[in-house]
Amino acid sequence: MDLCVIGGGMAGICAAISAARNGVKVLLMHDRPVPGGNASSECRMHISGADRHNSIKNMRETGILEELRMKNLFFNPQKSYSVWDTILYETLKNEKNITLLFNCSCLDAEVEGNYIFSVKGWQTTTYTYHTVQAKIFADCSGDGILAPLVGAHFRMGREGRDEYGESAAPVKPDNFTMGMTCLFQAREYNTPHPFLPPSWAYRFNSCEELPYGAEGHQWWQMGYWWIELGGEYHTIYDTEMLRDELLKIVYGVWDHLKNRCPAVREKVKNWALDWVQFLPAKRESRRYIGEYVLTQNDIEKEGKFEDIIAYGGWSMDDHHPAGFNAVKIGAPATIFHPAPSPYGIPYRALYSKNISNLMFAGRNASCTHMAMSSTRVMGTCCSMGQALGTAAAMAINKGIYPREIIHHIDELQQKLLYDDAYIPWVRQRFNVLTMRSKLEASRGNPEPVRDGINRPVGSDNHCWEAYPGDHISYIFPEKTLVKKATLIVDSGLDKLVTMSHHQRDDQLVSLPDVMPRAFRIEGMIEGRWESISKIEDNYMRLVRVEIGKKIEGIRFVLEKTWGGSKSRIYGFYIE
Numbered sequence: 001m002d003l004c005v006i007g008g009g010m011a012g013i014c015a016a017i018s019a020a021r022n023g024v025k026v027l028l029m030h031d032r033p034v035p036g037g038n039a040s041s042e043c044r045m046h047i048s049g050a051d052r053h054n055s056i057k058n059m060r061e062t063g064i065l066e067e068l069r070m071k072n073l074f075f076n077p078q079k080s081y082s083v084w085d086t087i088l089y090e091t092l093k094n095e096k097n098i099t100l101l102f103n104c105s106c107l108d109a110e111v112e113g114n115y116i117f118s119v120k121g122w123q124t125t126t127y128t129y130h131t132v133q134a135k136i137f138a139d140c141s142g143d144g145i146l147a148p149l150v151g152a153h154f155r156m157g158r159e160g161r162d163e164y165g166e167s168a169a170p171v172k173p174d175n176f177t178m179g180m181t182c183l184f185q186a187r188e189y190n191t192p193h194p195f196l197p198p199s200w201a202y203r204f205n206s207c208e209e210l211p212y213g214a215e216g217h218q219w220w221q222m223g224y225w226w227i228e229l230g231g232e233y234h235t236i237y238d239t240e241m242l243r244d245e246l247l248k249i250v251y252g253v254w255d256h257l258k259n260r261c262p263a264v265r266e267k268v269k270n271w272a273l274d275w276v277q278f279l280p281a282k283r284e285s286r287r288y289i290g291e292y293v294l295t296q297n298d299i300e301k302e303g304k305f306e307d308i309i310a311y312g313g314w315s316m317d318d319h320h321p322a323g324f325n326a327v328k329i330g331a332p333a334t335i336f337h338p339a340p341s342p343y344g345i346p347y348r349a350l351y352s353k354n355i356s357n358l359m360f361a362g363r364n365a366s367c368t369h370m371a372m373s374s375t376r377v378m379g380t381c382c383s384m385g386q387a388l389g390t391a392a393a394m395a396i397n398k399g400i401y402p403r404e405i406i407h408h409i410d411e412l413q414q415k416l417l418y419d420d421a422y423i424p425w426v427r428q429r430f431n432v433l434t435m436r437s438k439l440e441a442s443r444g445n446p447e448p449v450r451d452g453i454n455r456p457v458g459s460d461n462h463c464w465e466a467y468p469g470d471h472i473s474y475i476f477p478e479k480t481l482v483k484k485a486t487l488i489v490d491s492g493l494d495k496l497v498t499m500s501h502h503q504r505d506d507q508l509v510s511l512p513d514v515m516p517r518a519f520r521i522e523g524m525i526e527g528r529w530e531s532i533s534k535i536e537d538n539y540m541r542l543v544r545v546e547i548g549k550k551i552e553g554i555r556f557v558l559e560k561t562w563g564g565s566k567s568r569i570y571g572f573y574i575e
Helices: 010-021 064-075 081-093 146-150 213-217 239-260 296-300 323-329 369-375 378-398 402-418 432-436
Strands: 003-006 026-029 098-101 104-112 115-123 128-133 136-139 184-188 271-276 308-312 316-319 334-337 343-346 358-360 438-441 464-466 471-489 516-525 528-535 542-561 567-574
Touching (some): 003 378, 010 026, 010 064, 010 098, 026 128, 064 081, 064 378, 115 146, 136 146, 239 271, 296 369, 308 378, 358 378, 369 378, 432 471, 432 567, 528 542, 542 567
Parallel strands (some): 136 358
Antiparallel strands (some): 308 343, 464 567, 471 542, 471 567, 516 528
């Protein structure tokens, strides 16, 4: 294998797909039966990111994550987590360069000096050991499983305030982390459903025993993030014990809502538990030490690094180590420290400082505790994962180590932009054919489709607006062989797209009505426009159309949207 990715959560999925599409052979080793990690049917956490639940517009992560989200809206409007699992699984299986090892836990590694030769995993379904040799290893496991196996530098716990000059860090360093959560989901019925709690469940007679009191009870449909423990323990070695404690709290909270809470008891009388999470969703454990450690100060300064390759925008959401029990000492369950959206993440935070062929992305990336309290959310992890996969493929194709990609950072940034990842403050550059051909449109100014910014930023929409029947075209100086045409279309980046079951009114449950549903690509041949390709029922933001003809010009014609009166084209270029 060229690349071995450990961990099939959202960061690992994006890393594996990105690398495979860039031409390298990838093996993805994942210790669960379904992909997705905290976003899978086993944990059911919706993916959040720089758009912050729609409070900040047009900052949704594009690239591979947007592709998966749009595919999910098309095939899974009912928001079934099992169908979402299947969409992730199918997308991975359809990549010819990816080999999957599910139910396989990495437990050993062969290392010589600062180089990893292989890793070994135990597959519980086949009772088989698998040894995987690769040129580069990417740890997207969240827990940083490779770190102790290969001797990579890592941290666990909180840095002291003076180490990086972080104002929100504790005065002294400690081993505390953020904890893990067990959610639940409830279903409403037409008749009352009494609830008798298990004898081992905790009992909460008063709302004041719970974080946020009665005001925090409104999300009984999906459970509560503040059913959280583990920050005062070891969030890897103590997971089984913590799971048991979390289940006692889950059933105790449901007992409180159904039988003891005067504020909501009547409202939930027809509700019953439908699902309880038995695999705790983790926020924090090991964090690798990379060539650069991202800090609170970097985030607050917007992270305008020369080697920026990904971005975040979630607040620095620092959960109290006591989690659920913080209420007993009168402490808030979390503190939201301000963070700009977007802020940049540097490439140097994605590869090991002391192991030459080790990379990482996700919540175990090279960040301080405070920075990680923002970068840990899955939308940001996907942004890092796609960058990792693209960089790993470049390193393999060039025959160099990951750290040497820093000398090719412009190439990496342009490749990511080409694949519709967003990098704040970096413009996509186009070839001579795209830039020097005559650009025309049936209405409005078409020039924004080649300005290199493929989404709205601030008050500038960076787009060409089109109504059904409108067209935009390139006219070439002479008959030219065109290999392919690329379109970046409107996927409603101002809308919220999550799998949340409690946010019903402010998120998309079907494809955005502004997205082009049907359109055609035409080529000019002997002075006449002829149809080359017709796209029906489109659900992709990034659309590439193979041309393979000598033509005098190329034209996009919008036929219809998914219901909106008009649409937008953010990018249109040719190769």
